Amino acid sequence: MRSALSLLVASLLIVMGGATACIMEEKVVEIVVNGETTTDFQHGPSASESFTDDFSVSLAPVLDQALADAGFSRGDIKSAFLKGGAYGVTVFSHSHDWAVGGEVSVQRIDGTPGSPSAVLDYTVQSLEGALGKKTPVPLVAPGTEVIDQALTDYLAGGDPTLRFEVNNSDVEPPPTAADPIQFEWKIWVEVHVIVEEETEVPDPF
Amino acid sequence: MRNRYLWWCVLAGVFLPAVLAAPVSAQIEDQLSAYSGANATGYLQPLADSFGAALNSGFYRSAYIPTTGPRVSLEVLVMGLYFSDDQRTFQATTEGTFLPEQTAAAPTVIGANRALIIDGSGGAMYAFPGGLDMDSFGMLAPQLRLGALFGTEAVFRYAVVNTGDSEIGDLNLLGLGARHSVSQYFGKLFPVDLAIGFIWQSFTVGENSRGENLIDSDAFSVGVQASKRLPFGFATFEPYTALSYDSFHMKLDYDSEATGTAEPIKVDFDRMNTGHWTFGLNLNFVIANLYAEYNVASTSSFGFGLALGNLGF
Numbered sequence: 007m008r009s010a011l012s013l014l015v016a017s018l019l020i021v022m023g024g025a026t027a028c029i030m031e032e033k034v035v036e037i038v039v040n041g042e043t044t045t046d047f048q049h050g051p052s053a054s055e056s057f058t059d060d061f062s063v064s065l066a067p068v069l070d071q072a073l074a075d076a077g078f079s080r081g082d083i084k085s086a087f088l089k090g091g092a093y094g095v096t097v098f099s100h101s102h103d104w105a106v107g108g109e110v111s112v113q114r115i116d117g118t119p120g121s122p123s124a125v126l127d128y129t130v131q132s133l134e135g136a137l138g139k140k141t142p143v144p145l146v147a148p149g150t151e152v153i154d155q156a157l158t159d160y161l162a163g164g165d166p167t168l169r170f171e172v173n174n175s176d177v178e179p180p181p182t183a184a185d186p187i188q189f190e191w192k193i194w195v196e197v198h199v200i201v202e203e204e205t206e207v208p209d210p211f
Numbered sequence: 212m213r214n215r216y217l218w219w220c221v222l223a224g225v226f227l228p229a230v231l232a233a234p235v236s237a238q239i240e241d242q243l244s245a246y247s248g249a250n251a252t253g254y255l256q257p258l259a260d261s262f263g264a265a266l267n268s269g270f271y272r273s274a275y276i277p278t279t280g281p282r283v284s285l286e287v288l289v290m291g292l293y294f295s296d297d298q299r300t301f302q303a304t305t306e307g308t309f310l311p312e313q314t315a316a317a318p319t320v321i322g323a324n325r326a327l328i329i330d331g332s333g334g335a336m337y338a339f340p341g342g343l344d345m346d347s348f349g350m351l352a353p354q355l356r357l358g359a360l361f362g363t364e365a366v367f368r369y370a371v372v373n374t375g376d377s378e379i380g381d382l383n384l385l386g387l388g389a390r391h392s393v394s395q396y397f398g399k400l401f402p403v404d405l406a407i408g409f410i411w412q413s414f415t416v417g418e419n420s421r422g423e424n425l426i427d428s429d430a431f432s433v434g435v436q437a438s439k440r441l442p443f444g445f446a447t448f449e450p451y452t453a454l455s456y457d458s459f460h461m462k463l464d465y466d467s468e469a470t471g472t473a474e475p476i477k478v479d480f481d482r483m484n485t486g487h488w489t490f491g492l493n494l495n496f497v498i499a500n501l502y503a504e505y506n507v508a509s510t511s512s513f514g515f516g517l518a519l520g521n522l523g524f
Contacts, residue, residue, distance in 0.1 A: 036326040036341040038245035040307070040468045076244065076468070087336040090308030142308040145333030154334065196308050198338045200326050203241065210349035211291045 030206040036084065041072040041197040046096065047172065050188030055177040061193075062115065065156055066165035069199065082201040086157040088150050089198040091126045091143050095136040097190035103134040104187055108174035112149045114156060116167040125149020125170075126193075130178070133189050140194060157197060170195070239320055240417065240425060242340045244468045246306070250317075251463060251478045253301035254340075257294060257321045258348075259428075259480050263459030264510040265290040265350035266386075266412050266430035270366060272493045272502040273449055273522065274404035274438040276392040282358040284500065284520025291349045292512040294321050299342070305329070309337040318342035352384060356520070362392035366410060386412035390436075402439070409433040419465050421475065428461040434487065440495070449493040457508060459483045485509040495522060 045061040069086070073079055091110070110126035113119060124146040131141070156166035170193070181187040239258070243251055269288035276282070303317035309331050317327045322342035329337050358364025368386030388410030394401050410432050417425030434455025440447045463478040491504025491514075500518040505511070 033324055033344055035242070035324045035343060037241050038326055038338045038340040040245060075473075076241070087338075088334070089337055090310060090331070090335050092308040140308070142310050144310050145331070145335045147334045150334030194308060198336065200328075200338050205343075207343045207345060208349065209345045209347055211293065211347035 031209045033205060033207045035203050035205055035207075037076075037078075037201050037203055039072060039076045039078065039199040039201055040089075041069050041086070041199050042194060043068045044192055044194050045170070046190065046192050048190045049174075050181075051186035052188070053181050053183045053186050055175065055180055057174050058171060060169060060171040062167055062169045063195075064165060064167045065160045069157075069160060069197070073199065073201070076201075078201045078203075080161070080163075082203065083161055084200045084202050086161060086197055086199040088145065088153045088157070089196045091145060091196065092140045092194040093126070093128060093131075093136065093143060093191060094138065094140045094194075095133050095189055095191045096138075098133050098137050100133075100188075102179075103132050104181075104189075105130050105132050105176075105178040106174055107131065107176035108172065109146070110143075110149075110193065111171050111173065112152050113169050113171075114152060114166060115169045116165065120152065122169075122171060123148035123152050125153065130176075133191075136191070153195075153197075239343075240419065240465055242320065242342070243463075243465050245338075245340045246303075247467045248476050248478050250303045250306065250339075251465070251467075251476065252480060253303060253319065254317075254342075255320050255463065255478075256301065256480075257298040257319050259459070259461045259483070260298070260510040261292060261348040261350075262414065262426075262428055262461060263430060263457065263483050263485075264292055264506065264508060264512040265348070265352075266414060266428075267410075267432040267455070267457040267459065267487060267508075268489070268504070268506050268512055268514045269352070269354065269516060270388060270410045270432060271390065271406070271408065271436045271451070271453060271489075272438075272491065272500065272504070272516075272518075273440075273451055273495075274392070274394070274406040274436040274453075275440060275449075276362050276364050276390060276395075276404075276406055277359045278362045278392070278395055280359055282356070282364060282521060284356045284518040284522045286354040286356065286500075286516060286518040286520075288352050288354055288514060288516040289349065290351075290512055290514045291347060292510060293347050294345065299323065303339050305331075305337045309335055313337070315339065321345040321348075352386075354386070356518070356522070359392075362395045363389060365389050366408075368410075368412060381415075381418065383415045384412065385414075386410055393435075403437050404439065406436045407434070408436065419475075421464075421466075423464050425465060426461060426463055428459065430460075431458045432456070432487065436489075438493070443494070445496070447495040449495060451489075451491055451493055451504075453487075453489040455487045455489070457483075457485050457487045483509065497521075 111122035113122040299322035300316040317339035324341040324344040327339040366388035370384040390408030394405040415424040436453040438451035487508040503515040
């Protein structure tokens, strides 16, 4: 009886041990990390319909931090690309609404500076309607190509720097000295980064 | 010596669920970070189906329960299933600032390991995370059966695994059930053994960044079982079948970065209720018992296992 029990338990442990070794499979899994940079602007008070704001982004610190937060590093990246952009009004206090229109352009300023290319296009946007919201904006292909090329250079080990410029060209109703436009707003630029991770996955049968 | 072997068996039973489930829980948190609630439900649905099917199997292997007398068995249950092709993708919708919003057949947690990339307006691109590329799922649980009193027995499942890894977190399984012999009231001429029973279980997996359970689930099954013991050399051969009603509920609590900034996401899966038909074969030795079964339910599965105890008497 005792030897029969020993044989039975030993058989069970052998099967379990073998199962443990063979049920785990090494796999490379592609994970998506969201990278984002934001900038706040304060505009006005101004009596002009046309105004310009700009900001610069050094890609390496932004993306390195996003990757580090997710537990990855630059060497884990398979590809990266622009996913989208958005804007929102953070402070707006007027007796009436304003509708604004314009575009955001982007240019490389590391190495030999490139020329500005439109990347975000916003038309007839109500400031009151954008208050407290993150409103996606359609991308414009030439600017997207600039950012995607910068991301490719980042993957190759570089530290591209991008300069974004907001060119507002239209305000309705037109502001005046007696009724100047004033608001604070924010722009988001988002990228998707695909990283590869080796992991052991159970696939027992 | 016998005690030593018994402890090895217990340790193996407790350890293996961690081997099977812990890597999955650690990995899915990374995968899920790209998704908010709606997509997370579709992404993890095959895993929810698997947990439900696994937990609600292996509760019985015989309808025979003596009226009185000691009845003890320590059991190791193995449950497995193969994923179907339609479980490998789900209809995922783009999130965040990507325009225009689109729906695509993206990998589920068990789907292709490559990310799915789609094109948007103005050169924008969007990536849905890949899956773990799994063909099958397995779960192993220890189970203790104690009886019998007035034709009733109690069933316990319990496993606590501290992986010692803050990323993976712990696994906790607690199950309580009872079965009662119905055929004892019909006399010895009744041709088969009949029993009714229920089991309730709680199963938690992993830990999120806030120290809470990544996956929190509970299962309940109630049903009727029938079996017939037939002589088979020095053992008894016992075909069995059962009909039951199963219920399973799963909640997920993780951090999403789908919108660009980390935010806690709680996903409450719809409670899954399903009819469940089991048929299997049981081989009773003097101090051991082997079984194999197939479970037909909304997610069909198979199971096998071993019990050490006096179930064969």
